[in-house]
Amino acid sequence: MVQGNTPAPGSAIESVEDTPDTLHDTFTDSRGSRLYDHFKREWQIYVMLLPTIVWFLVFLYKPMYGLQIAFKDYSIFRGVANSPWIGLEHFETLFSNDQFIRAVTNTIKISALNLLFGFPAPIILALMFNEILHATYKKTAQTIVYLPHFISSVIIAGIVITAFSPTAGIVNTIIGWFGLDPVYFLTQPQWFRPIFVGTGIWQEAGFGSIVFLAAIAGVNPSLYESAVVDGANRWQMMWKITIPSILPTILIMLIIRIGNIMEVSFELVILLYHPATYETADVVNTWVYRQGLQSGQYDLAAAAGLFNAVVAFVLVMTANTLSRRFSQTSLW
Amino acid sequence: MMNWNLYSRGDKFFAIVVSVLIGMFTVATLYPFIYIAAVSFSSGFAAQAGKVVLTPIDATLEAYGYIIKDPQFWISYRNTFIYTIGGTLMSLAFIIPGAYALSRRQLKGRRFLNLFVAFTMWFNAGLIPFFLNMRDLNLLDSMFGIILAFAVNAFNIILLRNFFEAIPQSFEEAARMDGANDFQVLWKVFIPLSKPAIATITLFCIVSRWNGFFWAMVLLQSEEKIPLQVFLRHTIANLSDNDEFAIVQTDAAFSAETVTAAIIVCSIIPVLIVYPFIQKYFEKGILLGGVKE
Numbered sequence: 001m002v003q004g005n006t007p008a009p010g011s012a013i014e015s016v017e018d019t020p021d022t023l024h025d026t027f028t029d030s031r032g033s034r035l036y037d038h039f040k041r042e043w044q045i046y047v048m049l050l051p052t053i054v055w056f057l058v059f060l061y062k063p064m065y066g067l068q069i070a071f072k073d074y075s076i077f078r079g080v081a082n083s084p085w086i087g088l089e090h091f092e093t094l095f096s097n098d099q100f101i102r103a104v105t106n107t108i109k110i111s112a113l114n115l116l117f118g119f120p121a122p123i124i125l126a127l128m129f130n131e132i133l134h135a136t137y138k139k140t141a142q143t144i145v146y147l148p149h150f151i152s153s154v155i156i157a158g159i160v161i162t163a164f165s166p167t168a169g170i171v172n173t174i175i176g177w178f179g180l181d182p183v184y185f186l187t188q189p190q191w192f193r194p195i196f197v198g199t200g201i202w203q204e205a206g207f208g209s210i211v212f213l214a215a216i217a218g219v220n221p222s223l224y225e226s227a228v229v230d231g232a233n234r235w236q237m238m239w240k241i242t243i244p245s246i247l248p249t250i251l252i253m254l255i256i257r258i259g260n261i262m263e264v265s266f267e268l269v270i271l272l273y274h275p276a277t278y279e280t281a282d283v284v285n286t287w288v289y290r291q292g293l294q295s296g297q298y299d300l301a302a303a304a305g306l307f308n309a310v311v312a313f314v315l316v317m318t319a320n321t322l323s324r325r326f327s328q329t330s331l332w
Numbered sequence: 333m334m335n336w337n338l339y340s341r342g343d344k345f346f347a348i349v350v351s352v353l354i355g356m357f358t359v360a361t362l363y364p365f366i367y368i369a370a371v372s373f374s375s376g377f378a379a380q381a382g383k384v385v386l387t388p389i390d391a392t393l394e395a396y397g398y399i400i401k402d403p404q405f406w407i408s409y410r411n412t413f414i415y416t417i418g419g420t421l422m423s424l425a426f427i428i429p430g431a432y433a434l435s436r437r438q439l440k441g442r443r444f445l446n447l448f449v450a451f452t453m454w455f456n457a458g459l460i461p462f463f464l465n466m467r468d469l470n471l472l473d474s475m476f477g478i479i480l481a482f483a484v485n486a487f488n489i490i491l492l493r494n495f496f497e498a499i500p501q502s503f504e505e506a507a508r509m510d511g512a513n514d515f516q517v518l519w520k521v522f523i524p525l526s527k528p529a530i531a532t533i534t535l536f537c538i539v540s541r542w543n544g545f546f547w548a549m550v551l552l553q554s555e556e557k558i559p560l561q562v563f564l565r566h567t568i569a570n571l572s573d574n575d576e577f578a579i580v581q582t583d584a585a586f587s588a589e590t591v592t593a594a595i596i597v598c599s600i601i602p603v604l605i606v607y608p609f610i611q612k613y614f615e616k617g618i619l620l621g622g623v624k625e
Contacts, residue, residue, distance in 0.1 A: 035440075038438075038440065042436075042438055042439075042514075044437075044513055044514035044515055045432070045433040045436050045438070045514050046433070048429035048430065048432055048433040048514065048515075049429070049430055049433035049434065049439070049445070050430070051425075051426055051430070052426050052427070052429070052430030052433075052449075052484060052489070053430075053445070053448070055426055055480075055483065056448065056449065056452065056484070056486050056577075058465075058469070059462075059480075059481050059484075060452045060456075060457070061452075062465050063457035063458075063461035063462045063464075063465045064455075064456065064457045064461070066461035066462050066464055066465055067457050067458070067461050069460075069464075078336055079468075080464070081534070105533075113341070125357065127356075128350045128353060128354050129354065131346065131347055131350040131351075132345060132347070132350065132351055132354060133336055134351070137351065138354075140358075141355070141358045143611060144358045144361055144362055145357065145361050146611065146614075147361070148361060149608065150539055150543075150603055150607065150610065151543070151600065151603065152542070152543030152544075152545060152561050152599075153543070153545060154543075154545050154561040154562075154564050154565050154568070155561075155564070155599060155600065156597050157568065157592075158564060158568045158592055158595075158596050159364045159365075159367075159370075159596065161568055161592075162367075162368065162371060162589055162592060162593060163364060163367065165382075165589070167380060167381070167382060168371075168379055168380050168381070168382050168384075168587075168589045169382060170367055170382070170385060172382060173383070173385065173616070174384040176382070178347055192427070202360070202361065202364075206357075206361065210614075221371065228338070233340055233342050233343050234339070234343045234346050234347065235343075235346055254394055266434070266544060267546045270546070271565070271568075282564070285459065288459050288460065289459060292459060292460040292463070293459065293463060293550055298460050298464060301459070301460045302458065302460040302461055305457070305458030305459055305460055305461070306458065306625075307456065309455060309456055309457070310456050312455075313454055313455045316454045317454065320454075331457070
């Protein structure tokens with residue numbers, strides 16, 4: 001019965017095995033013995049799965065149990081289970097904490113800028129790649145623009161810090177050519193977001209275009225052929241054929257992006273920010289990092305992390321539902 | 333359909349404008365790397381004074397000479413190799429059998445187990461509980477801890493499980509008739525048929541291990557255990573500290589800038605070496621990954 005999903009044409013062994021099983025079921029039917037037979041026959045897949053399940057329990061689910069410290073007065077000596085409950089006190093502290101509110105606002109503002117400038121960039125890039133006829137030129141350009149995606153954030157930050165340095169950096173060298181004074185880009189709050197979002201586009205726009213290029217490759221060529229017959233030019237074809245055809249992909253990617261609004265790449269923030277720029281740069285996860293891992297206020301920081309995770313979860317679930325609904329109605 | 337000879341004048345103009353724009357973006361992508369390489373080969377004075385634009389000024393290997401004499405550079409370089417190779421093998425040891433089991437239809441509680449895995453993509457306990465858990469497990473400042481604690485992620489398991497599920501049943505039936513068990517079917521049928529997917533996951537693991545920084549910084553205290561990225565971070569932190577004083581030494585053969593740039597070059601080179609191999613697979617990989625949960 002358990003093997004019912006295996007039609008096994010010509011598989012003598014399995015059909016022989018199936019018969020006593022069925023008999024067994026009809027005569028001495030008991031759930032226990034059926035389970036016993038199942039595990040006896042299929043134990044190997046459970047052995048294969050066990051390490052992964054244990055790993056998830058130990059490294060991902062056990063920390064979820066540890067999240068209860070967000071509602072506790074946590075002390076290292078008492079441990080997670082024995083620290084006393086204090087209800088929502090940490091959340092009250094959080095929402096009356098200006099720095100935390102600022103971190104939430106900054107997270108949303110940085111994500112909004114990323115969405116506004118970072119989201120269209122790979123689409124425009126993909127549309128442009130699609131217009132290039134010379135295969136080698138296209139391939140070479142693609143190879144280069146995908147590269148920064150594979151570079152670590154420490155190196156990216158190192159490049160940014162070197163390039164924007166007030167004395168040594170190329171950016172201030174160029175500013176100097178125009179006779180202007182050097183700008184302290186990395187210690188002035190108003191420059192953090194443009195630099196951060198710009199770095200993100202430089203690093204990810206190329207790689208992000210792959211998804212849209214794949215969508216463009218899937219457009220029915222006969223649409224273009226009939227457009228040529230009708231005398232359309234490339235610009236018109238891009239607007240009337242390519243963009244409408246990849247619209248479902250664009251919408252799904254947009255929904256995913258919105259779902260990830262709480263996920264600012266905080267590793268890069270930690271590497272690029274400075275106490276002087278916290279005002280615009282500090283996001284929820286960097287705040288959690290400083291409060292928790294640097295100042296040792298584990299319970300309060302865990303509460304902030306929980307808040308972030310719950311908001312992110314709701315956003316992602318909504319996005320998933322929307323994109324599922326959308327991909328069902330879309331044609332591909 | 334895309335034929336230059338059939339292009340109207342306007343189309344040709346459009347194609348040329350687009351090619352130029354793409355060229356500009358490509359150059360803008362490449363330029364920072366060229367700039368960093370130029371800084372790394374320049375004299376400390378030239379770099380500090382901001383004279384480097386495209387090519388090395390007062391070309392010298394002093395910065396490289398300085399880092400290869402620093403034992404910490406070699407220690408962290410070696411550690412990065414250990415984390416990358418050890419971590420990737422550990423990941424595959426969990427992910428391949430795990431994905432195989434989750435792809436089997438006879439697995440009891442398969443729906444629940446798949447949800448159990450996928451849920452971690454959407455909800456994460458966050459930094460603090462993860463850190464405290466690592467401390468409770470006695471895995472702080474442990475190389476093995478780093479290798480084990482980041483071995484598995486839901487995305488890679490699901491990607492491979494989807495690939496396994498798409499393998500037609502007829503492939504394994506021949507092996508089953510020869511009396512193969514699940515371990516043999518996985519080893520002799522599924523793994524050879526899934527080379528592109530496994531290569532993709534391997535490359536994802538290699539890249540994320542090679543670039544891994546945040547948790548290595550948080551969890552490792554001993555200098556002899558830190559990977560290259562953390563070492564680079566320490567060097568850059570010193571650089572920005574010096575920046576505030578803006579000390580320009582006129583006779584410096586190397587400076588914090590050139591040394592940082594040299595370390596960046598050294599840590600990018602292995603990425604550039606494997607990049608052609610990565611490129612072969614990652615386009616496939618991200619499209620495979622686009623498949624729903």
